[in-house]
Amino acid sequence: EDAPKSAIKVEEVRSGAAKVGRNDPCPCGSGKKYKNCHGKS
Structure with a gap:
């Protein structure tokens, strides 16, 4: 059950990524x- 929860959490992080500053710690942990980290584009 942990794997699906983790996948959902990562998806939430991506959808809310605009709220994270570039120099702030990545919410992925x-x-x-x-x-x-996830801010590379």
């Missing part, structure tokens, strides 16, 4: 700055 990696500890990296957002711009160096």
